[in-house]
Amino acid sequence: MKPIKQQHRFYLFQQLIWGVLFSLLIAGFIIMALGALLTDKQIDQQLKQQARSITEGVVFSIEGLIELGNTGEGLIELRNTSIIQRVVQNYATLPLVMEVAVINPQNKVLAQSDTFPTRLSFSALPSPFTEVLDQAAQTGLPTSFSTKIDRHSVLVSVLPFSNTLFGQASRRGLAIVILDADALRKQAVQALSITVLIYIFGIALTLILMAMWIHRILLRPLKQLRNAIVSLNSIDQFVMPEGLPNNEIRLLAQSLKSSTNQIKQYQEFLHKQAQALEVAVQDLSAKNTQLDSALSELHHTQIQMIQSEKMSSLGQMVAGIAHEINNPLGFIHSNLVHITSYVQDLIGVIQACQEQIPQFPTTLQDKIDEIDLIFVQEDIIKTLQSMQIGTERIREIVLSLRNFARLDEAKIKAVNIHDGIESTLLILQHRLQATDHRSEIQIRKYYGELPLIECYAGQINQVLMSVLMNAIDALDSLNQRSKTPEIHPQIKIQTEEISEQKIKIAVSDNGSGMTQEIMSNIFDPFFTTKPIGKGTGLGLSISYQIITENHRGRLFCESEIGVGTTFTIELPTHQTR
Ligand SMILES: Nc1ncnc2c1ncn2[C@@H]1O[C@H](COP(=O)(O)OP(=O)(O)OP(=O)(O)O)[C@@H](O)[C@H]1O
Ligand SMILES: [Mg+2]
Structure with a gap:
């Protein structure tokens, strides 16, 4: 099997980590934004409550002291002002408190803490400030507002209070508390930062634990499985990796093993079929070759048979004719010798007769003249000689014919x-x-x-x-x-x-x-x-x-x-x- 190319080694792991990190960051941002929003509101609320309780505490503590200090010489002259001052001073030491003051209906400061770096002069306060104070003194309604003093964000809480000693005056006395909003905000931001830090630490820890966990239950078994697949040399050699968790990965490995077994079986089946096919093809091609050679043999034999039949018929005919001619030719040829000798004898006899008998009878002489005996005597020998030559020629031809047929020479x-x-x-x-x-x-x-x-x-x-x-x-x-x-x-x-x-x-x-x-x-x-x-x-x-x-x-x-x-x-x- 071809080894699988190594690509995206930690692809799944990276995806998981990035996914979780991204979701946690989004969640973190949302929590931080919400936290910041809520914290702002809480700070306002907390400041107002704290300011209210301090003003109420101040009013409660100084009401009796005002009455005890009554000299009967008018409201303004109080004997217990130093005690009131201490009470005010005490409240001023509370956290976030910048200034505590008590002023009478005539806007005279009965007591004022000295915690503020530059002591506030209530009579010389800027106009919006004095307007708010005036309104509170006249309406008797508690009020609070945020403002800046010496570049400090502060909350000013004003609680009007009345006293029998103030007589029928339409105005009321005021207990004023100024709280440091910046300090509280700083504390809240610090608290929020610590929360965020803890949150980030938690995320990091969660990620590390999650990575370890994913690696243990998912990536390591997957890697084992992958190694088992990569190291396959043939389809039937799949070895189940040891220590696979008993989950979907083990199921996957088991399915893989059974699939490889099935593939192996199919391969064997195909191999057998291919072999059978090859054998059949070989058989077929062998038979084909046999048929081919048988056909060409047949063709060959057919041609040979036709031609040898033709030639042997011709040869037999020629040989037969030669044989048939040869026998009578033999008589003729051998008899020609005798005939020649007989004819020579007869010519000799005729010549002897002519010499012995000077005068033939007329009838005989006529016959001799008719046949031109002298010519015949001369020509008959020549004729016999040419016949001799003719038979010789015929013998040669017969010999040639037999030579051509050559039936005896296979x-x-x-x-x-x-x-x-x-x-x-x-x-x-x-x-x-x-x-x-x-x-x-x-x-x-x-x-x-x-x-x-x-x-x-x-x-x-x-x-x-x-x-x-x-x-x-x-x-x-x-x-x-x-x-x-x-x-x-x-x-x-x-x-x-x-x-x-x-x-x-x-x-x-x-x-x-x-x-x-x-x-x-x-x-x-x-x-x-x-x-x-x-x-x-x-x-x-x-x-x-x-x-x-x-x-x-x-x-x-x-x-x-x-x-x-x-x-x-x-x-x-x-x-x-
Ligand atoms: N000397 C030649 N001149 C021109 N064509 C020839 C000559 N010899 C053979 N051929 C050509 O070759 C062909 C095949 O000759 P081949 O002797 O095999 O068959 P055939 O003469 O046609 O028939 P068969 O010889 O069986 O009677 C002839 O038909 C002829 O066309
Ligand atoms: Mg021919």
């Missing part, structure tokens, strides 16, 4: 190729003669010195016969069709010893010649350009087989349209078998 024998050519020409003699369409075909022989050639003589004669008959056919067809002035048809037969081991026989005609397309087919069985019934198309294919296969020689052809054709047979002088 084995390789060393023969004279020229004899074969001659006897074949003899058989074809009648076809060389002049016809209505052409003059006699001239045979030009250029015989070289040839050794005896080892061959199947009957087969070689068969080849010579095919080649010569084709040449004659070509010359016939040329002159039949041609309207041009007649050319002199001729066949040239040339023999030559090419080397010590090889001879060649070339048969050329000045016939029609062949096109390249015809030339490329002439050795194919059943290829013919001749009319149906005239040619079978087997002559050259059998000749090719005889020369190349049976004799290990060569048969080839050169041809030019309108010039002629040459067939060359090359034969080894010895057959090595």
Whole structure:
């Protein structure tokens, strides 16, 4: 199996961590924003409550002291002012308190703490401040407001209070507390920052724990699983990793294992099918080859049978004729000797009679004159001599015919190729003669010195016969069709010893010649350009087989349209078998 490429090693882990981190950060921001908002409101609330309780405390503490300090000389002169001052001072020490003051209805400060860096002069306060105080003193309604004093954000809480000693005055006394809003805000921000820090720490800790946990329950088993898959060399070698958690990952691994087993089974099945198919294909192709060779064998045998039948019929006929002629020829030839001797005897007797009898009877003399005895005496001997020559010639022809048939020679024998050519020409003699369409075909022989050639003589004669008959056919067809002035048809037969081991026989005609397309087919069985019934198309294919296969020689052809054709047979002088 191909190893899996390592990509995105911690992709899942990174995604998880980033996802969680992002969600926690969003949540953190939302909490911080909400916290800040709530804290602001809480600060306001807390400041107001604290200021209110201090003002109420101040009012409660000083009410009695005011009454105790009454001298009866007017409201303004109080004897207990130092105690009131201390009470006020006490309240001023409370956290966040910047200033505590008590003022009477006439706007006179009864007591004032001195905690503020620059002591506030209530009589010289800016106008919005004094207006608020005035309003509170007149309406008797507690009020509070935020403002800035010396660049400090402060909350000013004013609680009007009345006292019997203040008489029927329409105005009230005021207890004023100023609280440091900045300080409280600073505290709140500090508290919020600590909360946020704790939150961030918590997130970091959660992330680390989560990473460890994810690594333990998810990534490590996945990595084991992946390693098991990557290390597969073949599909059946999947080993379940040890220590996989008993969850979906284990289920995945088990499914993977069963899948690999199934794939393996399918692979084996496919492999077997492929093998069976291969065997079947091989079987089929072997049978095909057998059929092919059987077919070509059949074809071959068919051709051989046709031709050998043809040739053997021709051979048998020729041999039969030769035999039949040979017997009467034997009588004639042998009797001619006797007849010659008898005739010579008779002529001797006639000559003796003529010498002995000077005067024949008239009737006899007339007969002698009628037959021209002197001429007959001279001619009869010549006639007998020519008959003798004729019978000799017939004997030669019969010998040639038997030589052509060579029915007795199925084995390789060393023969004279020229004899074969001659006897074949003899058989074809009648076809060389002049016809209505052409003059006699001239045979030009250029015989070289040839050794005896080892061959199947009957087969070689068969080849010579095919080649010569084709040449004659070509010359016939040329002159039949041609309207041009007649050319002199001729066949040239040339023999030559090419080397010590090889001879060649070339048969050329000045016939029609062949096109390249015809030339490329002439050795194919059943290829013919001749009319149906005239040619079978087997002559050259059998000749090719005889020369190349049976004799290990060569048969080839050169041809030019309108010039002629040459067939060359090359034969080894010895057959090595
Ligand atoms: N000398 C030649 N000149 C022109 N064409 C030739 C010559 N010899 C052969 N051919 C061509 O080759 C063809 C095949 O010759 P082949 O001898 O095999 O068959 P065939 O002569 O047609 O028939 P068969 O010889 O069986 O009677 C011929 O039909 C002819 O077209
Ligand atoms: Mg032929």
